[in-house]
Amino acid sequence: MASERVRPYHHGDLRRALLRATIEVIAERGPSAVSMREVARRAGVSHAAPAHHFGDKAGLLTAVATEGFTLLAESLRGAQERTGEFLEIGVAYVRFAVSNRAHFALMFRPDLYRADDPQLVAAKQAAARFLYGPAAAASGRRAGRGRDAGIAAWSLVHGFxxxxxxxxLPPAARRDPEAAARRAASHLFGAHRG
Amino acid sequence: MASERVRPYHHGDLRRALLRATIEVIAERGPSAVSMREVARRAGVSHAAPAHHFGDKAGLLTAVATEGFTLLAESLRGAQERTGEFLEIGVAYVRFAVSNRAHFALMFRPDLYRADDPQLVAAKQAAARFLYGPAAAASGRRAGRGRDAGIAAWSLVHGFxxxxxxxxLPPAARRDPEAAARRAASHLFGAHRG
DNA sequence: CGCCTGATCTTGTCATTGACAAGATCGGGC
DNA sequence: GCCCGATCTTGTCAATGACAAGATCAGGCG
Structure with missing residues (x-):
């Protein structure tokens, strides 16, 4: 009677499949619509399977958010290594948000996950370094100014x-977010001499 | 046996009491932790009473978000009339977020309420006008530049x-948000000549 | 080769929640 | 003095998150 068994008892890489399913649900219905049972259904496993890998719902979302911060840090690192320009790091921030909507939408809703999770905190700080560090170098030599510039820069791209x-934002910005972000960001650091 | 009846069948101003209770819950546990039944308990009414006034959970949160945008618009208007300076409108934006944390935390989680609600859209646009309008005037006369400046300004204060x-943000910014916001915002519009 | 230990996944259950239906209570106009 | 609609209650149902207990599997070790 086991002739039509399609999937084995052990999934193989259920953890990753659950993360993918979660991203799917977030993309379709938003971060607050995620349910463990729906995620389990999409992965083709029983309703309690996700709990084994992530503990509870907050654990699942913490894992997704951590993955998001790690991906963001890699994107920012890439922009820095390719261009060396601080402006382009900001543009990369916006590009990440657009091409990873689901991750980004969750990452800044700390009431949905465990914001004090050590791995998550580490991943977040790794990303933040790419925004704070270069800003300090790009602005004047005065003590507080570097940090202020970093805050301003991160605030601008994050708000955008x-x-x-x-x-x-207006339709024009939605049509070409990267260009609009570059124009908005160029208002900082005196690049707006037109 | 009705001698110890404490509360009348009709509450008097249940709608407002429910809004207050919702704000309370958001402040304590975040926007995603709001439950109609908890809100009803705090207002001292039955679990189905909120539905009569707001339809469903999204309706309740839509009402709170609308109230938030209205309060925000009033704050921004106040700043504009008192100071006339665009920078101070941005500072008022941050001040509103700090002193109305619960409202603000909900306002930018459109997956929790009905983002296309007419009253909400109107309230939001009223607030947005104070950020777009003056920015256009404060920057050059070129067509797109005003809008870009508005986007940059709103992005910066909203991100902050x-x-x-x-x-x-670093502890220093958390200790005196208004001052930190003013320093960050002054990086726009060429006010950073130090 | 066979066991057996832990990891993986399932089934079953319970309290809570959102939504709906039906009924009770009240207030104001006629 | 009555009635009608607004207000609020009680009762119910499916879905969810969390937990407990059991089934299945994989790999090491004799």
Whole structure:
């Protein structure tokens, strides 16, 4: 009677499949619509299987958010190594938000996951370094100014990305987010001499 | 046996009491932890009472978000009338986020409420006008530049506010958010001549 | 070759929640 | 004095998150 068994008892890489399914649900219905049972259904396993890998719902979302911060850090690192320009790191931030909407939408909703999780904190700090560090170098030599510039830069690109994803920016910005982000970001650091 | 009846059958101003209770829950446990039944318990009514006033959970949160955008618009208007300076409108934006954390935390989670609700859209646009309008005037006369400047300004103060509330900014910024916001915002519009 | 130990996944259950239906209570107009 | 609609309650159902207990499998070790 086991002739039509399609899937084995052991999934093989269920953990990854669950992460993928979670991303899918977030992309379709938003981070707050994620349910462990729906995720389990999409992965083709029983309703309690996700709990084994992630403990609880917050654990699942913590894993997705951590993955997101890691991917973001890699994107920012890539932009820095390719261009060396701080402006382009900001543009890469926005590009990440657009091409990884689901991850990004979850990453800044700390009430949905465990914001104090050590791995998550480490991944977040790794990403933050690419925004704080270069900003300090790119601005004057005064003590507090570097940090202020970093805050301003991160605030601008982060605000731009979140407003964009929530549909709060004009159609032109939605059509070509990268160009709009570059124009907006160029208002910092005196690059707007036109 | 009705001698100890404490509360009347009709609450008097249940709608407002429910909004207050919702704000309370958001402040304590975040927007995603709001439950109609908990809100009803805090208001001292039955579990189905909120549905009568707001239809469903999304309706309740839509009402709270609308109230938030209205309050925000009033704050921005106040800043504009008092100071006339665009920078101070941005600072008022951050001040609103800090002193109305619960409202602000919900306002930019459109997956929790009905983002296409007419009253909400109107309230949001009213607030947005104070950020787009003056920015256009404060920057050059060229066509697109005003809008770009508005986007940059709104992005910066919005990003600053959200990063601040999520605990992603350095301790110094958390201790005196208004001053930090003013320093960050002054990086726009050429005010950073130090 | 056979066992057996732990990791993986399932089934079953319970309290909580959101939504709906039906009924009770109240207030104000006629 | 009555009635009608607004307000609020009680009762119910499916879905969910969390937990407990059991089934299945893989790989090491005799």
């Amino acid at each position: 990305a979140t407003l964009l994803l929530d549909g709060n | 506010a959200t990063l601040l509330l999520d605990g992603n």
